[in-house]
Amino acid sequence: MMDVAFINARLVDPAAKLDAPGALLVRDGRIADAGPRVFNDGKPAGAQIIDCNGQVLAPGLIDMRVFVGEPGAEHRETIESAGLAAAAGGVTTMVLMPATDPVIDEAALVAFMRNQTCAVNVLPMAALTKGRKGEQMTEMVLLSEAGAIGFTDADRTIADARVMRRALSYAATFDLLVAGHCEEPSLSHGASATEGEIATRLGLSGAPALAETIIVERDLRLVELTGARYHFAQVTTQSAIEAIANAKARGLPVTCGVPATHVALNALDIAGYLTFRKLSPPLRTEDDRRACVEALAAGIIDVIVSSHDPQAPDTKRLPYAQAAAGGVGLETLLPITLEMVHAGHLTMQEAIARLTTAPASILGLSDGAGTLSRGAVADLVCFNPDHAFIVDGDKLRSRAKNTPFDGRKTQGRVMHTWVKGKCVHNAEATG
Amino acid sequence: MTGTTPALPLLPGAHLLSVEELGAQHISGLLDLAESYVDLNRQVAKKRDLLRGRTMINLFYESSTRTQSSFELAGKRLGADVMNMSVGQSSVKKGETLIDTAMTLNAMRPDILVIRHADSGAAELLSRKVACSVINAGDGSHEHPSQALLDALTIRRRFGRIEGLTIAICGDILHSRVARSNILLLTKMGAHVRLVAPRTLLPRDIGRLGVEIFNRMEEGLAGADVVMMLRLQLERMTGSFLPSTREFFHLYGLDHKKLALAKPGALVMHPGPMNRGVEIDSAVADDTERSLIQEQVEMGVAVRMAILDALSRQLSNSKGGTP
Numbered sequence: 001m002m003d004v005a006f007i008n009a010r011l012v013d014p015a016a017k018l019d020a021p022g023a024l025l026v027r028d029g030r031i032a033d034a035g036p037r038v039f040n041d042g043k044p045a046g047a048q049i050i051d052c053n054g055q056v057l058a059p060g061l062i063d064m065r066v067f068v069g070e071p072g073a074e075h076r077e078t079i080e081s082a083g084l085a086a087a088a089g090g091v092t093t094m095v096l097m098p099a100t101d102p103v104i105d106e107a108a109l110v111a112f113m114r115n116q117t118c119a120v121n122v123l124p125m126a127a128l129t130k131g132r133k134g135e136q137m138t139e140m141v142l143l144s145e146a147g148a149i150g151f152t153d154a155d156r157t158i159a160d161a162r163v164m165r166r167a168l169s170y171a172a173t174f175d176l177l178v179a180g181h182c183e184e185p186s187l188s189h190g191a192s193a194t195e196g197e198i199a200t201r202l203g204l205s206g207a208p209a210l211a212e213t214i215i216v217e218r219d220l221r222l223v224e225l226t227g228a229r230y231h232f233a234q235v236t237t238q239s240a241i242e243a244i245a246n247a248k249a250r251g252l253p254v255t256c257g258v259p260a261t262h263v264a265l266n267a268l269d270i271a272g273y274l275t276f277r278k279l280s281p282p283l284r285t286e287d288d289r290r291a292c293v294e295a296l297a298a299g300i301i302d303v304i305v306s307s308h309d310p311q312a313p314d315t316k317r318l319p320y321a322q323a324a325a326g327g328v329g330l331e332t333l334l335p336i337t338l339e340m341v342h343a344g345h346l347t348m349q350e351a352i353a354r355l356t357t358a359p360a361s362i363l364g365l366s367d368g369a370g371t372l373s374r375g376a377v378a379d380l381v382c383f384n385p386d387h388a389f390i391v392d393g394d395k396l397r398s399r400a401k402n403t404p405f406d407g408r409k410t411q412g413r414v415m416h417t418w419v420k421g422k423c424v425h426n427a428e429a430t431g
Numbered sequence: 432m433t434g435t436t437p438a439l440p441l442l443p444g445a446h447l448l449s450v451e452e453l454g455a456q457h458i459s460g461l462l463d464l465a466e467s468y469v470d471l472n473r474q475v476a477k478k479r480d481l482l483r484g485r486t487m488i489n490l491f492y493e494s495s496t497r498t499q500s501s502f503e504l505a506g507k508r509l510g511a512d513v514m515n516m517s518v519g520q521s522s523v524k525k526g527e528t529l530i531d532t533a534m535t536l537n538a539m540r541p542d543i544l545v546i547r548h549a550d551s552g553a554a555e556l557l558s559r560k561v562a563c564s565v566i567n568a569g570d571g572s573h574e575h576p577s578q579a580l581l582d583a584l585t586i587r588r589r590f591g592r593i594e595g596l597t598i599a600i601c602g603d604i605l606h607s608r609v610a611r612s613n614i615l616l617l618t619k620m621g622a623h624v625r626l627v628a629p630r631t632l633l634p635r636d637i638g639r640l641g642v643e644i645f646n647r648m649e650e651g652l653a654g655a656d657v658v659m660m661l662r663l664q665l666e667r668m669t670g671s672f673l674p675s676t677r678e679f680f681h682l683y684g685l686d687h688k689k690l691a692l693a694k695p696g697a698l699v700m701h702p703g704p705m706n707r708g709v710e711i712d713s714a715v716a717d718d719t720e721r722s723l724i725q726e727q728v729e730m731g732v733a734v735r736m737a738i739l740d741a742l743s744r745q746l747s748n749s750k751g752g753t754p
């Protein structure tokens with residue numbers, strides 16, 4: 001394989017606290033060297049030269065929350081089609097949710113997920129309970145040996161605290177990662193919005209925002225009891241953030257993520273019954289949205305996820321209450337995150353860290369994943385952070401087009417994406 | 432034949448309710464006494480008349496093969512009249528409470544009541560209500576003292592000592608009365624006791640009982656002299672403690688590969704009944720070089736004879752049992 005030299009780049013590598021002009025050399029699919037002084041501003045001989053034209057060159061993004069329709073609903077999204085969307089969005093690693101049909105709760109199904117053709121890296125999570133029914137824990141060790149990166153019931157909360165306690169206790173025995181969804185089911189059942197003025201005006205049944213806080217607080221106590229490695233997959237309310245901030249201050253081994261949608265949109269945005277903005281959890285108040293942004297800046301929220309959830313017309317073109325929740329997001333994850341950089345809430349390094357080093361560390365990825373360090377696998381994204389554009393759902397690579405950001409003016413264009421030293425997306429070639 | 436009568440009493444009181452109440456001197460004394468019964472049991476004429484005229488009732492609220500028959504044989508070989516109360520055919524089926532049943536039996540003036548019950552503390556409760564001696568043959572997840580004594584006898588005969596041995600108790604510690612009694616007994620006798628189980632099957636703060644805790648067989652078995660497997664008590668499990676018996680066997684099931692992690696020649700024990708292919712592989716269970724499982728059963732009768740012998744020394748001789 002020919003060496004690839006990326007020159008004239010703005011290298012952003014949060015792991016090295018680096019945001020500076022420089023170059024990067026890829027040899028045999030790995031980063032051979034990177035830094036301001038590589039090549040001494042010359043061009044190396046015998047290498048393919050990629051001129052970044054001063055654009056950002058960063059570790060490829062790791063998206064910790066991606067739903068696909070495979071197996072079971074391939075008309076919405078296959079692993080392969082999601083991979084194309086990921087590559088176009090600069091995402092080089094997708095953590096797949098087990099909310100499929102059948103549910104990923106058997107070792108053979110984990111192997112199936114890993115073996116699908118995909119342009120980017122696939123890390124499947126397996127279900128925490130069999131069939132995601134919240135009753136019987138899965139064979140976590142066998143699943144983990146088959147390659148499951150963590151355990152989650154995806155968009156379902158385990159209602160029974162005893163089941164949750166034992167699952168956490170069992171996971172802790174083997175140091176396995178558990179990712180939890182936090183909505184008290186008895187409060188959120190049947191709700192399609194967050195309780196409040198907007199839901200009231202629209203006549204939609206709402207769940208109180210504290211449905212999230214109640215489960216966050218319960219699970220924090222259970223983590224304290226069991227010592228499990230726990231990741232709150234999506235934290236979207238001020239009070240839940242406060243609870244997690246306190247727990248982190250007490251030294252609990254917890255981390256948390258926020259979906260890009262919930263730092264960019266609030267409950268007002270569902271006006272007009274826009275089912276593409278019906279999400280799980282539902283959009284929150286502006287105060288909650290602002291709290292998410294602040295918590296990202298303060299490092300209380302560790303990662304930003306797309307919560308990419310492809311839905312087809314059959315599940316979205318319905319009255320709001322009947323429509324499925326979820327929106328595609330792989331291709332908007334980066335520009336929506338960059339909005340916080342442009343608005344001055346996050347530095348470029350902080351923003352990239354929430355999408356690279358932080359998820360790599362939570363997932364326990366080795367081999368320099370999420371960094372530009374020497375020897376790391378060459379998963380890279382080159383993007384122009386300033387390029388302005390309007391999100392157009394019809395132009396998405398994703399098989400499903402249900403973006404909550406359709407028509408949004410945003411900034412940040414992925415120029416090219418590399419996985420294991422191979423170009424998997426090139427904006428100039430594909431337009 | 433019964434050995435020399437020790438200076439100290441073999442039991443601290445009129446009952447055998449737990450290992451907790453026994454001191455090291457009681458345990459040693461009982462094991463010494465049991466040795467003599469091992470010899471007796473290997474003769475053709477096994478019968479003695481130490482308990483002649485005495486009545487012993489086996490009151491088993493949980494089904495049992497080896498413990499009940501072992502106590503029955505022990506009683507008969509010592510000359511007692513033994514009655515088995517099978518709960519399935521008794522008034523218990525009609526809703527009689529434990530204490531009412533006990534009072535009824537007590538009125539029949541037995542000398543010894545052997546009880547097994549699904550609730551922890553049942554034997555102790557009974558002992559406060561009846562006039563005879565009570566032997567705990569297993570109460571809930573609390574204790575099973577005769578099992579711990581027979582395990583100790585088996586170990587002591589093989590190794591010549593208990594002190595200093597490293598003994599790994601593996602599997603379902605949470606529900607196991609055998610584990611609790613063995614932990615207490617073996618630590619009292621100076622063994623290093625390790626527990627190996629997933630956290631879901633370890634009771635809280637069990638580390639306070641002076642044991643070392645391991646979650647992985649590889650670590651827990653390293654250098655062990657004895658590997659004591661416990662039965663996975665599926666019938667006691669409410670809710671999900673484990674994903675499946677398949678994964679349990681993968682992680683904790685004792686096969687020759689895992690056994691190879693212990694000391695060379697380490698011996699295997701199991702209180703029975705075994706779930707083959709769940710906590711123990713048949714190849715290990717049936718390996719006469721390594722498995723002490725049959726020997727444990729033999730020691731069971733001898734130990735129970737020693738217990739009955741020891742209790743009989745404290746029984747009132749003035750009259751047969753005072754209600």
